[in-house]
Each structure stands twice: as C-alpha cells, then as structure tokens.
Amino acid sequence: MRYQHISVEPLTPTIGAVISGVNLGEKPASAVFSEIKHAWLEHLVLFFYDQSITPEQQLNLGHMLGELHIHPAAPYRDNNPALMAIHTGPDSHRNNGDTWHSDVSADEEPPKASILYLQTSPKVGGDTLWANMYAAYDALSSPIKALLAPLSAKHSANYSGYYGDHLPQRSNPSAEHPVIRTHPETGRKALFVNQGFTRGIVGLSDRESQALLQMLFDHIKHPQFHCRFHWRENTIALWDNRCTQHLAVWDYFPAVRSGTRVTVKGDRPY
Ligand code: SIN
16 A cells, blocks of 8 residues: 555564654544554554653544453553553562563453553663564464364453552453454454463363463564564554564663553454
8 A cells, every 4th residue: 555644664574663744642634544544454563653642642542443441450540441551660560561462362352452652661671572463373384274273262361469459440351262363354364372361272181282372372482473662752552452462571670661551442353
C-alpha cells in the first residue's frame, strides 16, 4: 500500500514500524486512522515518537479499535481500571511483562490490541521485544504444523501477590484456546501459546505437553521473529496481541520507567 497520510518506517523486515506524521493528541481523521490500521495489520506493532496525550485521549484511541479491556489485577490510574499503570522504579520488586507473553491470553476473549504510552523511560535499557507469531508458525515444519493443528492449550493466570496490596478487579482468568489460531482480520495462521500464561496442552500427558510447549517456547525466542525497541520518553506503542508476543526487559534498576496501557478486547480465538 502507498501511504498518503502517514509515513511508515519498518524496524525489521518481519515486525515493527515507526509511524510519523501523526499527532495522536488529535482524533485521527478516518483516512488517517485507516492507514494506521493497515500499517498495524501489516507490521503488527507500531511506534509513535514525541506524542503528548492525555489519559482521555489514550482511552479514546483504544475506543477507536473496540471495547476496552479491564486487566484482572493490575493497578490503574485516574480511578479508571481501563487505564492500567505500567510503573517500575527503585521500590519495585518485579517488572510488568518480563516473560514472553500475549496480554492476558488466559481470558476467554483475550485482548486484541494494547496501547502503551511511556512518559518516563530510562536513558539506557528498558527495551521491549516483540515476536511475530505468523512468522513463528510459518517457520514450523509441515509435520509439526499438522500435529499442532487440532490441539488446544490451557491458559491460566495467577496474580496472587503479584501486584502487592492492590486488590484485584476480578478473579484469575483461565481458558482453553487453539494452539494455532486464525487472525480474524487477516485470515493468517499464528502460533498462540506463550510462556506467561500457557500451562498445558489438552489431551496430552504432562510429559508430552511440557516437552511440546518447551519446544514452541524455544522456537519463538529465535531473533529472526523479533524486533527490539528502545523507548524514548513520550512514545506510544500499539501492538496486536492476536499475532505477537512481547517481553519487557528489566535491566535498568533503580531507574524509573513509567506510563499507562489501554487494552482493547478481542474475540474468542478460533
Ligand atoms: C506489557 O504490557 O506487558 C508491558 C510492556 C512494556 O512495559 O514494555
């Protein structure tokens, strides 16, 4: 596609693109939004530098993609559970998202999109990696694709103690999803198991299930499926949880990294 309203600079041939020519503080016109959406479906994670937006504008951006998702347990800002706080600093004992995962894949209808606005980022470190799950699927051999095609996996979350004193919004989710899902907008197949939430494969023994999952978790770690993004302050990332996984690196203690995430509900994977 030739973009007329935005400029799209791929980060790698496989995943990620930096978008310029857009001020997300203003509601994008429909022609601009449709180019952003097109670039998002093509590059899977988009980055917008030098953005200055209010929480309301971030929430509105989420609304443009669908109904907002409420995280089961994470702290939030502005008294609004749809505005998830992402904050790590000198008092932190953990970092959000430091295992490969697709956001809250343990929900029956896992989020389709996440919009992270980082206002504070360390000068060095604090990168996030994303992995392309279409590419991970495509790279599997035909016999493994055939083995995985009919299988489902159990996903579950256990947030107990994870967010300190903060009281959870709802109980820990769990769900079964196909190991290979079809993206509802592109029709492409993507690998849909992740180390953060996937616990076992339905119908296999524990030993078989752990061996198969470990092989897939190792497979997605191959750098050829990845981009690695170094944040600048006031950057927004928009990613597609249906066909990516991500990992936030905590290598910057005791520096502060802080922002908000707005997440958009998805549909039941098939
Ligand atoms: C997350 O949403 O999992 C956190 C990502 C990040 O902080 O880079």
